[in-house]
Amino acid sequence: MKPFFIYNTLSRKVEEFVPLHPGVVTYYSCGPTVYLPQHLGNMRSYLFTDTLKRALRLNGYEVRHVMNITDVGHMTSDQDAGEDKIEKTARAEGRSPKEVADYYTELFIHNLEMLRIEKPTVPPGQFCRATEHIPDMIALIQRILDRGYAYVVHSGVYFDVEKWRGPGRMGRLSRQSLEEQFAEQRLEHASDKRSKHDFALWVLNQPGHLMQWDSPWGRGYPGWHIECSAMSMKYLGETLDIHSGGLDHVPIHHENEIAQSESATGKPFVRYFVHNAFLVGMEGAKISKSSGRFPVLADLVAVGIDPIAFRLFCFGAKYRSELAFSLDAVRAAQRNLDYLTEFARGVPDGIAHGADSDWPQPYFERFHEALNNDLNTPQALAVVLDLVGESYRRNDKRIWNTLARMDTVLGVDFEGIRRRAASERLPAEIEALRAQRDEARKKKDFARSDALRNELLARGYEVKDTPAGTVVQRRN
RNA sequence: GGCGGCGUACCCAAGUGGUUAAGGGAGAGGUCUGCAAAACCUCCAUUCAGCGGUUCGAAUCCGCUCGCCGCCUCCA
Numbered sequence: 001m002k003p004f005f006i007y008n009t010l011s012r013k014v015e016e017f018v019p020l021h022p023g024v025v026t027y028y029s030c031g032p033t034v035y036l037p038q039h040l041g042n043m044r045s046y047l048f049t050d051t052l053k054r055a056l057r058l059n060g061y062e063v064r065h066v067m068n069i070t071d072v073g074h075m076t077s078d079q080d081a082g083e084d085k086i087e088k089t090a091r092a093e094g095r096s097p098k099e100v101a102d103y104y105t106e107l108f109i110h111n112l113e114m115l116r117i118e119k120p121t122v123p124p125g126q127f128c129r130a131t132e133h134i135p136d137m138i139a140l141i142q143r144i145l146d147r148g149y150a151y152v153v154h155s156g157v158y159f160d161v162e163k164w165r166g167p168g169r170m171g172r173l174s175r176q177s178l179e180e181q182f183a184e185q186r187l188e189h190a191s192d193k194r195s196k197h198d199f200a201l202w203v204l205n206q207p208g209h210l211m212q213w214d215s216p217w218g219r220g221y222p223g224w225h226i227e228c229s230a231m232s233m234k235y236l237g238e239t240l241d242i243h244s245g246g247l248d249h250v251p252i253h254h255e256n257e258i259a260q261s262e263s264a265t266g267k268p269f270v271r272y273f274v275h276n277a278f279l280v281g282m283e284g285a286k287i288s289k290s291s292g293r294f295p296v297l298a299d300l301v302a303v304g305i306d307p308i309a310f311r312l313f314c315f316g317a318k319y320r321s322e323l324a325f326s327l328d329a330v331r332a333a334q335r336n337l338d339y340l341t342e343f344a345r346g347v348p349d350g351i352a353h354g355a356d357s358d359w360p361q362p363y364f365e366r367f368h369e370a371l372n373n374d375l376n377t378p379q380a381l382a383v384v385l386d387l388v389g390e391s392y393r394r395n396d397k398r399i400w401n402t403l404a405r406m407d408t409v410l411g412v413d414f415e416g417i418r419r420r421a422a423s424e425r426l427p428a429e430i431e432a433l434r435a436q437r438d439e440a441r442k443k444k445d446f447a448r449s450d451a452l453r454n455e456l457l458a459r460g461y462e463v464k465d466t467p468a469g470t471v472v473q474r475r476n
Numbered sequence: 477g478g479c480g481g482c483g484u485a486c487c488c489a490a491g492u493g494g495u496u497a498a499g500g501g502a503g504a505g506g507u508c509u510g511c512a513a514a515a516c517c518u519c520c521a522u523u524c525a526g527c528g529g530u531u532c533g534a535a536u537c538c539g540c541u542c543g544c545c546g547c548c549u550c551c552a
Contacts, residue, residue, distance in 0.1 A: 030552075038552090045552035085550065174479075174547090224550080246552030251479080253551095276552065277481085280545075316500070317489060322482070322545080329488040332501035339500095342514065370490095378490050382499035392515055446510055453512075464513050471514095 004059050004372045006052075006242075007320060009173060009250060009273040014374050017272060019241045025061045027053065028232035030245035030253070031127060033070040034104035035089040038111055039294035040310065040325060041279035045246050047311060048276040048319040048375075050117040052244065054409040055371045066235045067120045068227060069108070069127045071101035072211050084221075087210050097211050101131075111297050114307040116411045128231045130222070134213045136230040137222045140264055141201045141215075149263035152217050153192045156204045161197040164259050173258060173273060174251040199256050201226050225256040229269070233261065243270040247277055276319045300330060309334035311411060315377045336385065337412070343388050344414045345421035345473065352400045352418060359394070360402040363387040367406050384410060426472060430461055434472045437463070441470075 004017045019025045029049040032038055038046075053063045071086065090100045105127070112119070119125045130137075141157055144150045150159050200223035202215055212219050232240055238261075245254065254273060261269035297307055313333035317323040363383055370379035384406055391399045400414075407414050426434070437452035453463045456472060464471045 032552080033550080042552050048552085244552095247481090248547060248551055251548060278546075278552070312500095313488085321489085324488065326487075328501080332488060335501060336499095339514095346514090376490075378499070382490075385499065389516085393517095441510085444510075450511070462513070465509070465511090466514080467508090 001060065002368060002372050004056065005374050006272060006274060007374050009275050010270075012175075015272070017241075019061065020239060020271065023060070023062060025056050025063045025242060026236040026240045027056075027063055027065045027242040027244070028228070028236060028240050029065065029067050029243070030228060030249060031067040031069050032104075032108055033085060034101045034108060035086040036104065037296045037298075038108050039296050040300075041294070043111060043115060043297060043310070044279045044314050044323065045276050046112060046117050047115060047314045049244055050115075050411070051315070051319070051375060051377060051409065052242070052274070053118060054411070055375060058368065058371065058405075058409055064122045064236060065120045066122050066232055067127055068231055069101075069105055069129050070224075070227060071105065071129050071131050072097070072221060084209065084211065090210070098131075101129075105129075114297060114301075115311050116308065116413065122235045128235070130227040130231075131211070133227060133231050133234070134222065136234050137226045138202075138215050140226060140230045140233070140260070143264040144201065144260055147263060147266075149260075150201055151194065153194075154205060155192050156200045156220065156223070157202040157217055158193050158198040159201055159256070159260055159263075160194065161199070161259070162195050164263055169259065169262075171255065173255050199223060199225065201260065225253055225260060228253075229257050229261040229264075233265070238265040238267045238269070240270045242272045242274055244274040244276070247275045250275055277322045279314075279325050280322045281325055295325070303327070305330055305334050306337055308412060309337045312336050312381065315381050315410065317378060319375055319377070336381075339385070340388065340412055340414070341417050343391070344412075344417040347397050347400055347418050349422065351397050352415070354398065354400075356401045357396055357398040359390075359396075360387060360399040363390075363399075364402050364405060371409060380406075380409070421473065424474065426461075430456065430459065430472065433459075434463075434470065438470060441465075 005014050006017050007013070008015045029046075032042060049065075049067070053065055056063050072084065084097070086097045086100050089095075090097045093100065095103075109119075109127075120127060141150065144159065145152070145157065148160075149163050150157055152158075202217060202220050202222055203209075204218045204220040206212075206220065209221060212221055232243070243254070243257075250273075258269050297310065300310055301307065310330060310333070313330050314323065316333060363386065367380050367383040370376040370383060373379075384403070387399055387402065387406075391397055403414055433452055433456050437449050437456070440446075440448040440452060456463055460475050461472050462475050464473075
């Protein structure tokens with residue numbers, strides 16, 4: 001078994017990954033807040049999660065993965081009051097918060113499917129909705145209260161940061177002291193919190209808020225960190241192997257999650273924190289929802305790019321590096337996908353079902369090692385392309401099983417492509433055009449032959465005159 | 477103000493102390509082909525923002541300068 005290395009934000013080092021329980025990895029990744037479509041930057045993050053899961057599985061681990069969907073609770077401004085983003089959208093669109101959340105949840109899942117991102121495994125194929133875990137959150141808040149790390153005032157239940165100070169506590173992840181974090185606080189807080197550092201676990205007395213639940217402290221709604229702690233611990237236990245999310249979550253969200261979780265359980269919350277860098281746009285600026293305009297997957301599809309090309313595009317950069325988005329760069333990935341697709345279509349059943357040659361094995365080793373080296377997907381992708389190129393050169397396509405194993409992480413679906421191509425039937429009219437063209441070529445009537453080729457192309461079919469005969473296939 | 481990151485060819489992007497600086501896209505030439513497509517071959521950074529330093533040796537470590545960006549407010 002090869003060791004698997006991953007960068008741990010807690011230590012700021014690449015570490016060998018060793019799970020708490022042999023053979024099993026407990027993994028929680030932060031999911032979306034569903035009030036707008038997920039943009040390409042968000043999708044990069046979920047692709048990273050997917051790649052991590054798949055790479056762990058390649059190493060023989062069973063991955064118990066939980067992902068949340070936040071359908072309540074995030075404020076447009078901090079201080080735990082303000083307007084809930086879902087409610088904001090609801091008002092703007094004249095719908096109920098639930099309708100908004102359901103709509104964007106569905107859209108999100110559809111996007112995942114297009115990118116062939118696997119769904120969480122705990123519960124199987126399900127996402128954990130915050131609104132369905134209110135009792136779990138209340139129970140966790142009660143635990144924190146019981147241990148004296150929270151207090152109740154008029155505006156809500158707050159986590160008592162002052163009590164939780166000390167070495168290895170607040171600031172452990174971000175490496176900033178509270179004073180540093182709040183050195184230039186841009187928002188005034190007008191509440192009855194004991195300290196400006198305290199954050200809400202449960203918000204009370206916000207009558208304007210649409211989504212409210214009963215609690216031991218009164219009617220209200222959860223603070224925006226508590227759902228992740230409650231749901232992750234409910235399904236995965238009090239200590240998780242891996243917790244991932246965007247880099248922006250390091251200083252506040254994950255810091256607070258650690259505080260509220262560890263104060264409640266007295267145990268380490270997360271063993272490996274993993275954070276992905278952003279997709280950036282022009283001039284390296286972050287693509288984000290709050291910045292207004294942002295590209296979504298549908299925009300790529302609209303200009304003829306396969307979602308899987310975006311998958312390969314993201315595979316082409318390390319998850320910890322910013323990735324510069326441009327249509328040109330995504331088109332380059334589309335060319336890679338076309339190349340791989342072309343190869344897969346040309347592999348016959350006999351080879352696909354037979355054994356591989358010996359020579360591809362080292363390629364798999366290199367692929368595996370690249371992934372185990374802190375998920376070096378660009379190198380892994382380079383190996384895949386090398387392997388296919390070498391197969392062409394040797395005129396030996398007996399690499400199919402090797403490719404299939406790589407595909408468990410790459411996610412191109414080589415076998416699906418191959419099978420679809422193999423079972424493809426040409427419509428009668430296309431078949432007729434092909435026959436006419438063959439006839440014309442036989443007579444060396446190349447003008448007519450070329451005209452027929454153009455006709456086929458116009459109808460979406462490619463013509464290739466190979467030594468083995470003419471092949472007509474639908475353009476992918 | 478604090479914390480953090482980045483700057484590698486026309487574009488995207490690996491490499492982070494030691495063979496000729498991965499890979500892809502674009503571009504140029506070639507093989508094959510009636511032509512085309514596909515595929516393959518060749519070429520395409522004596523150089524890693526700049527300047528100093530450490531070292532036998534640096535794109536990789538240190539310092540300074542310039543430029544860009546992120547977080548500290550909901551954010552992947």
